Amino acid sequence: MTPSSAAQRSLVDTVKAAKKDSDAQQPYRELGLADNEYARIREILGRRPTSSELAMYSVMWSEHCSYKSSKVHLKQFGDKVPVEAKDILLVGMGENAGVVDIGDGWAVTFKIESHNHPSYVEPHQGAATGVGGIVRDILTMGARPVAVLDSLRFGPANAPDTARVLPGVVSGVGSYGNCLGLPNIGGEVAFDSTYLGNPLVNALCVGVLRTDEIKLAKADGPGSKVVLFGARTGGDGIGGASVLASASFEAQGKTKRPAVQVGDPFAEKVLIECCLEIFAADLVTGIQDLGAAGLSCATTELAAAGTGGMAVDLDLAPLRDETLVPEEILMSESQERMMAVVTPKNLSAFMAICEKWDVTATVIGEVNDSGRLTMRWHGEKIVDVPPRTLAHEGPVYQRPIRRPYDQDALNGDHGNGLPRPKTGEKLRSTALKLIASPNLADKSWITDQYDRYVLGNTVLAQPEDAGMVRVTDERWRVEHDGEDSKLGLALATDGNSRYTRLDPYAGAQLALAEAYRNVATTGARPLAVTNCLNFGSPEDPAVMWQFSEAVRGIADGCQQLGIPVTGGNVSFYNQTGTSPILPTPVLGVLGLIDDVSRRTPMAFDQDGHQLYLLGDTRDEFGGSEWAYVMHGFLGGKPPAVDLDREKLLADVLINASRDGLIDAAHDLSDGGLFVALAESCLRGTTGVRVIVPDDVDPFVFLFSESAGRAIVAVPRTEEVRFTDMCTARRLPATRIGVLDVLESAIEVQGQFRLPLAELRTAWASTLPDLFG
Amino acid sequence: MALSKYRVGVVTFPGSLDDRDALRAVRLAGAEPVPLWHGEKWLSDVVAVILPGGFSYGDYLRAGAIARFSPAMQSVIDGARNGMPVLGICNGFQVLCEAHLLPGALIRNDHRKFVCRDQRLRIENTETAWTNQYEAGQEIVVPLKNGEGGYVADPATLDALEADGRVVARYLGDNPNGSYRAIAGITNEAGNVVGLMPHPEHAVEELTGPSTDGLAFFTSVLQKLVGIPA
Amino acid sequence: MARVVVDVVMKPEILDPQGQAILGALGRLGIEGVRGVRQGKHFELDVDDSVSEETLHRLADTLLANPVIEDFSIHR
Amino acid sequence: MARVVVDVVMKPEILDPQGQAILGALGRLGIEGVRGVRQGKHFELDVDDSVSEETLHRLADTLLANPVIEDFSIHR
Ligand SMILES: Nc1ncnc2c1ncn2[C@@H]1O[C@H](COP(=O)(O)OP(=O)(O)O)[C@@H](O)[C@H]1O
Numbered sequence A: 001m002t003p004s005s006a007a008q009r010s011l012v013d014t015v016k017a018a019k020k021d022s023d024a025q026q027p028y029r030e031l032g033l034a035d036n037e038y039a040r041i042r043e044i045l046g047r048r049p050t051s052s053e054l055a056m057y058s059v060m061w062s063e064h065c066s067y068k069s070s071k072v073h074l075k076q077f078g079d080k081v082p083v084e085a086k087d088i089l090l091v092g093m094g095e096n097a098g099v100v101d102i103g104d105g106w107a108v109t110f111k112i113e114s115h116n117h118p119s120y121v122e123p124h125q126g127a128a129t130g131v132g133g134i135v136r137d138i139l140t141m142g143a144r145p146v147a148v149l150d151s152l153r154f155g156p157a158n159a160p161d162t163a164r165v166l167p168g169v170v171s172g173v174g175s176y177g178n179c180l181g182l183p184n185i186g187g188e189v190a191f192d193s194t195y196l197g198n199p200l201v202n203a204l205c206v207g208v209l210r211t212d213e214i215k216l217a218k219a220d221g222p223g224s225k226v227v228l229f230g231a232r233t234g235g236d237g238i239g240g241a242s243v244l245a246s247a248s249f250e251a252q253g254k255t256k257r258p259a260v261q262v263g264d265p266f267a268e269k270v271l272i273e274c275c276l277e278i279f280a281a282d283l284v285t286g287i288q289d290l291g292a293a294g295l296s297c298a299t300t301e302l303a304a305a306g307t308g309g310m311a312v313d314l315d316l317a318p319l320r321d322e323t324l325v326p327e328e329i330l331m332s333e334s335q336e337r338m339m340a341v342v343t344p345k346n347l348s349a350f351m352a353i354c355e356k357w358d359v360t361a362t363v364i365g366e367v368n369d370s371g372r373l374t375m376r377w378h379g380e381k382i383v384d385v386p387p388r389t390l391a392h393e394g395p396v397y398q399r400p401i402r403r404p405y406d407q408d409a410l411n412g413d414h415g416n417g418l419p420r421p422k423t424g425e426k427l428r429s430t431a432l433k434l435i436a437s438p439n440l441a442d443k444s445w446i447t448d449q450y451d452r453y454v455l456g457n458t459v460l461a462q463p464e465d466a467g468m469v470r471v472t473d474e475r476w477r478v479e480h481d482g483e484d485s486k487l488g489l490a491l492a493t494d495g496n497s498r499y500t501r502l503d504p505y506a507g508a509q510l511a512l513a514e515a516y517r518n519v520a521t522t523g524a525r526p527l528a529v530t531n532c533l534n535f536g537s538p539e540d541p542a543v544m545w546q547f548s549e550a551v552r553g554i555a556d557g558c559q560q561l562g563i564p565v566t567g568g569n570v571s572f573y574n575q576t577g578t579s580p581i582l583p584t585p586v587l588g589v590l591g592l593i594d595d596v597s598r599r600t601p602m603a604f605d606q607d608g609h610q611l612y613l614l615g616d617t618r619d620e621f622g623g624s625e626w627a628y629v630m631h632g633f634l635g636g637k638p639p640a641v642d643l644d645r646e647k648l649l650a651d652v653l654i655n656a657s658r659d660g661l662i663d664a665a666h667d668l669s670d671g672g673l674f675v676a677l678a679e680s681c682l683r684g685t686t687g688v689r690v691i692v693p694d695d696v697d698p699f700v701f702l703f704s705e706s707a708g709r710a711i712v713a714v715p716r717t718e719e720v721r722f723t724d725m726c727t728a729r730r731l732p733a734t735r736i737g738v739l740d741v742l743e744s745a746i747e748v749q750g751q752f753r754l755p756l757a758e759l760r761t762a763w764a765s766t767l768p769d770l771f772g
Numbered sequence B: 001m002a003l004s005k006y007r008v009g010v011v012t013f014p015g016s017l018d019d020r021d022a023l024r025a026v027r028l029a030g031a032e033p034v035p036l037w038h039g040e041k042w043l044s045d046v047v048a049v050i051l052p053g054g055f056s057y058g059d060y061l062r063a064g065a066i067a068r069f070s071p072a073m074q075s076v077i078d079g080a081r082n083g084m085p086v087l088g089i090c091n092g093f094q095v096l097c098e099a100h101l102l103p104g105a106l107i108r109n110d111h112r113k114f115v116c117r118d119q120r121l122r123i124e125n126t127e128t129a130w131t132n133q134y135e136a137g138q139e140i141v142v143p144l145k146n147g148e149g150g151y152v153a154d155p156a157t158l159d160a161l162e163a164d165g166r167v168v169a170r171y172l173g174d175n176p177n178g179s180y181r182a183i184a185g186i187t188n189e190a191g192n193v194v195g196l197m198p199h200p201e202h203a204v205e206e207l208t209g210p211s212t213d214g215l216a217f218f219t220s221v222l223q224k225l226v227g228i229p230a
Numbered sequence C, D: 001m002a003r004v005v006v007d008v009v010m011k012p013e014i015l016d017p018q019g020q021a022i023l024g025a026l027g028r029l030g031i032e033g034v035r036g037v038r039q040g041k042h043f044e045l046d047v048d049d050s051v052s053e054e055t056l057h058r059l060a061d062t063l064l065a066n067p068v069i070e071d072f073s074i075h076r
């Protein structure tokens, strides 16, 4: 034994000691536990917790892990699961990620998660480890991760701190995903001063598995071995533990532990391949990734979900830093680690695969039926707890809720008096200014740093409305004469914080509707939903009102659209000082397409195709990009939500794609029709000639953000069939122009003409000019 | 003669990423794709080898620096010296340079960012084992994606490469990574070893690539093996 | 004009994936006896004599190193 | 056990984009008087005393540096 471990051993707090000096003072408040929470821990244990137990309760009962403020609200997602969705949900909320059945023996798992605060402190590593964490969640379900998306929010594009945060976040998302070999197929980027001191980094991962291969986080079968594998445990991300350490070890001159984690994507790539080989050989009975709360979370969740007991020798955990004490090991958030439950019979085969991939694997414990999770440190018992009390029976709060005092004033200040462009010339300059504004400008400075091709199944990627990948693998080809599957899945994420500030219920539904519409625009049928709820402090009743309204909006919206919420993540305490960020629920929608070759892209490439606008355009500028860019104004009401209309629109887009009636389609959202036209033209090779319908104001026509709309390019030969379809289904479809290869411009007849070259320069130069 | 009897190997190193894509391209070209593991010396009777893209060993030190020492590479190096066709794509190109099968080196892109985009190239040498199905001067579009894709070598080496016609492909339009003389790919003197920074294996299917221009790299090697002159 | 060297290394408690990868490769190279490797950055600056210690320190602290995860040393 | 440092720098004739970028950023930071910056790699090795000079040289020459583009120096 080295001298340092001898020293540690003598200082370690044991169950025996805790029974003896049950009244010893403990730094539970510094660890974020409330008086009543600490009292409950004592009640559960019948004594004071050991410092290791205190460390475990403090992380497991934190807001982040226990969902103590959000649980009562999130319950609605389960209660309101649409009937039509029940039989596709193979695994619902509560596991690492939900799993949905997509037919042909395939299943899909997907989830979005935040890594906001670390990305502010160390943008590159914070964002990188955010990607790493969500990928492990997907892997844990038994799936091969097949794509990622990222939803990003930064302060003003020209703010000096954005120049620090954005390039780091982008290189972090990029380098981690690229190095794992996962195509990045979509996401979003938005700028607003609300995020200056608190950027948002939300990452989504999707994985594919066979329906009979789902893995769950449970430790089943007494005698089974508990294996910790992957990277060694270091002192990463245990800011909280330093409180404990300093309380007991200050005299020893303990160094401060870093609050940020550094990721090793190469280690994760190897871990993924190693796990997939282990899964294919069917060698685990349960598996859990180590994310937030590290070993505390993995051991308690596995034990709580299985036979019920587990005994761990914590000193067997391989360490990167030999000076770590048990409390720190339990709280460490070192990346690229997994925990598996393996029967003794399978153990040697399991270890052999780990060896092949050069992955460190160590048996650190065993499953039992004691109903207790116990841990020893060099033979001394330091933990003895009922695991459910950590994993599932944490505190639950009904936080006070109050509508913000300024909500009525905000909604009443509708901005109808804001000066609007009246002449063709003014409309033209408005169009140019909008398209060059950071929120609407070309994002390829960012997305060109992401590999979208790797794995060879990417059918659509950014800037398309949704990313789409083919679902196929070697096993499929073997079973189908060497042919790849035609099945595809589509994914889109959306969120609009201004809409949500104006009306959190409607704003969240608008985000849901937009992601849903984006998926349908590509020809895929929306199937399931994930969400990342980025809000301020739950202790602020006004924030809690926004939160509860948003959750209610999502739950009701999903029920109405007939697609279930399968999982997600809550990120509270997004604030600068005491100012919360604008409420930012980000919705991810997954869709399915039977035949990827029928996908609908956004590019206008087809000379002479007729341009149709689907849906109704109203005078709706509350929370709009126009009000924000041209007037710096936020007020009024967001656009009206009509989910039945969204469903109808989606039906038409999906059927038209399947029947070959449309060759291009693009959803209308921020910036309205003009922006959609510009994006489709710049993506393709043709210009458009557009006619403003007689009874419509050109400004409203071009820039309103009414929901439930899309533009489509219809071949002349299919025009009758297409319009018949819309008429039969009662979807308003207005012919507004024609694609024209000779007219290399957007020409709005009678108003203005904007050459595509000029448009492209304005659109494409904004981000490079800012970020180099 | 049926082409598919030809076994073309793709080496997977820890951290290889585009190995599956390379295997798919081999299959679509009509050969039999054979996955090879970096830890095995035995090349499973393949007649040609592809070193795929990715980040072998994380590329932390220098791209390709560690992979070159693997057992499989020892056999690949021997094979290459004896005329076996070897194609290194992206990370594979870096490995070939580190292994001194090709001259020069690849360094961090001059703009210091990873770049993924559809790249126009001109095929400059159609005599190699991997490019004989292209026409001289043919322009193609294939994906490019790299962080360390800047090709560098001393002026004498560059001049020699040019003089011998060993520049296989050159970037057209903006130089995407600062490569000297816009070099995208080179070959050895014998023309059996080719290193290429862009990714032809991502341009073999209409559905998933910007074009199918990349397929000819994989059919070229079959023509070479069958012995039909290009 | 003076040559100043700034070396930047990861803080000891932070994971150094680069060093780990090199350590793993040594076995294959047949090199024994290397117990630990950490990889950092090495900067060589040519600076006017007028440049003060404080300036160099600020330069290292803000641009060359990220003090959240890295330590640096300056050799003039 | 000994601490050995190996510094690796690009040969002068090879372009160093990272050094250039730092030079460019100095202006924005308001730092004057820095005329040139080159970025290289810095390795800290913990080696047994038994490890010979030749072994270290081989390690630097074959693994840590690529002699085609880089020079190295070893400090024991
Ligand atoms: N906003 C949300 N909507 C639906 N499910 C949620 C949401 N937030 C969290 N969940 C679910 O709660 C469970 C625990 O979440 P989390 O702690 O983020 O998982 P993990 O432990 O894998 O990081 C997961 O099943 C997750 O999907």
Ligand SMILES: [Mg+2]
Residues within 6 Å of the ligand: A096, A137, A140, A289, A291
């Ligand atoms: Mg998890």
